[in-house]
Amino acid sequence: MRVAIAGAGNVGRSIARELLANDHRVLLIDRDPGAIKPDSVPGAEWLLADACEVDSLEEARIDRCDVAIAATGDDKVNLVHSLLAKTExxxxxxxxxVNHPSNEWMFDEVWGVDVAVSTPRLMCALVEEAVTVGDLVRLFSFRGGRTNLVEMRLPTDSPIVGRRVGDLAFAGEAVLVAVIRDGVASSPQTDAALEGEDELLFVVNPDAEMELAEYLAPGVHRERVANEDDVDVDPER
Structure with missing residues (x-):
């Protein structure tokens, strides 16, 4: 697989090293001469150019790439590069x-973005995942938010504890992709029974997340919703 990475800073170079370690071909593009450091990522191709210029992308032969990654520290650059890569x-x-959470709403198919990676959101999700039980935590969004990767640490009093995975019909046609128990991840087995404190990873449509949360942990979910409804919001504040 050939991958073009716009932005040869620390983030771009780290991504390049990982991809090269997995036997992919990588092209790093940056307009700053100081960022062009071939010795820092042996095996990568390098191009001193503006990743937001059509001529530069033609020179890079980005049309022969399987993936284009916009990894700069500037959200405007990342959007323009993604749009050109996809449409042109x-x-x-x-x-x-995504560098600034307030810009996350723009990173969708309209701007040619298939997958948006928001570091602040991801870090927040990982914190929530570590400390919450019975709450559905969104870890990642695919394809402009039409499908999400979500996680829940199963409460011990969940109605599905002790039941076989093959006997369960998860709400919203959610797909159980992994079960993490005692820190060890495994693919879900039809005959395996779920236990309290299991961490369940699902791929689910965003519109079905609330239904899935209610199915997995109805008591916790109803209590949280009730608490939110009881909050007295002062419109002057």
């Missing part, structure tokens, strides 16, 4: 870094 060069898959 028909790159099959685009991944864009």
């Amino acid at each position: 060069f028909a790159v099959p898959r685009t991944v864009a870094r």
Whole structure:
């Protein structure tokens, strides 16, 4: 697989090293001469150019790439690069870094972004995942938010504790993709029974997240909703 990475800073170079370690071909693009450091990522191709210019992307032969990654520290650059890669060069898959959470809403298919990676949101999700039981935590969004990867640490009093995975019909056609028990992840087995404190990872449509949460932990879910409804919001504040 050939991957183009716009932005040869610390983030871009780290991504490049991981991809090279997995036997992919990588091209790093940056307009700052100081960022061009071939010795820092042996095996990568390098191009001193503006990743938001059509001529530069033609020179990079980005149309021959399977993936275009926008990894700069500037959200505007990441959006423009993704849009050009998708609409002008028909790159099959685009991944864009979101630097500021307030801009996250723009990183969708309209701007040519297949996958948006928001570091602040991801860190917040990981904190929630570590400390909450019975709450559905969104870890990642795919394809402009139409499908999400979510996680729940199963409460011990969940109605599905002790039941076989094969006997369960998860709400909203959610797909159980992994069960983490005692820190060890495994693919869900039809005959395996779920236990309290299991961490369950699902791929689910965002519209079905609340229904899934109610199915997995109805008591916790209803209590949280009730508490939210009881909050007295002062419109002057």
